[in-house]
Amino acid sequence: MTMVVQWVRSLIFMITIYAWMLILGLVFAPYALFAKRGALMACKTYARTTLWLARWMVGIRSEVRGVVPTGEVVVGAKHQSFLDIIVIFDAVPHGKFIMKRELLWTPIIGLYARRLGCIPVNRGKKGAAVAKMVKDVAKEFNEPGQLVIYPQGTRVAPGVHKPYKVGTAILYEGLGFTCIPVATNAGVFWPRTGVLRKPGLAIVDFLDPIEPGVARNEFLGRLEEVIEMRSDALMREVGFDPDGIH
Template sequence: MSRADSPVPGKLTLWQYVQNVLFYVHIALATLVYGAWGIFVVLRRGRDGAKHVATVWLRYLIWAARFHLGIVTEVRGTPPTGDCIVASKHQCFWDILSLAYALPDRAFIMKREVMRVPIMGWYAYKVGCIPIDRSRGKDAMKAISAQIKERMQRNALGQLIIYPEGTRTRPGQKKPYKHGVATIRAATGLPVIPVAVNTGLFWPRKGWGIRPGRAVIEFLPAVPADLPSNRLIPHLQEVIETNSDRLMAEAGFTG
């Protein structure tokens, strides 16, 4: 196993710290430039323009991460292209970017606060991301399901990305999966595609101390359409966690 394919133990070198800083400065400037350029694209082409700007920006960030940090992104399996729910393990910011880049018509269900982030939040809204107000509990999921069904009628949904755990987890950490995916599938009939990752081995939850390595996201077989709703969440948790553990073990994780 090469150094680029396995987690690097111990503290970062001085050069790696420098490259972490340079990467964040680089992508901050790139986001300002692409964000300003993209306004005109979005005004001219609407949601299609926003998706194009997002794809260009994501491609650049993936290149910058490889250049500064030695992060190689690998996509396994077959990314879906039609309307569906993509239910993914969530370990860090990098699996967000990797998933978004791999999917042609991506949109996230995300915390309402994220939609207020300058530049990024505006583009998230324009590509069709759906904010969730967690304080509303079950009412929030009903409202989201109604939005999804309305978008399906307009052929304006795409691949809806959901993190069943509801938050980032450290490698080896497991949290109970929330009911949201099951609620949305029951209301819409959308297929569910699980995704496993090992990204947290190289990109920490808080985004500092990034290490070189091969960050993998893997699209797994769709959940059987006839699986009862009360079995969906246990099935997802078993499939996603088992395969994420496999990907991390391949990279040398033994925790």
């Protein structure tokens, strides 16, 4: 019975946050069209209210650990669910995401992604996509911000292994920025699929920076090691065994 109640609460929560996204998107649209500040204000408002609703409606508390970057950096983040996107965006002053190009044509999301300075990538053209991504990012960074990229390229369920792609290393190398690895256990409570949201403490942890100048292969190895080890530790902290998934 308890699980049924939680599922119903989860369904109401999901309907609420997507309806709220539509309402906020429409209300702020005139402001966002003429000022990037309007887009940032709308998205920050959405992130903060969604985190509050998650705590109140389904019992998901969120916690940010580590030193949150405020300057121009590449944030290489573990991606398990929509929740870690929201927590990271709420934490950093001006987050810009590497995102799949198809999202640009999504109502509301596409408008705000463009105004925030998010960088679209065509996944179907690997080499060309990475080269264009570096060029587009360099152009976009006329304005300061924290560039968030997911090294595995997609959401990965807790305990599932997926290799890290070279795009993050190429960005780090091409831009000459410090990289901040980020670990999370958010997918334990807010899974990548399904409706059910489980109560508990979702953590996003900003780890020690990797300074510019590390060779590509060494950088990618270090990035994967620190993110995976810390994410596994965060999952164990809340009672989830990542080694139990096969």
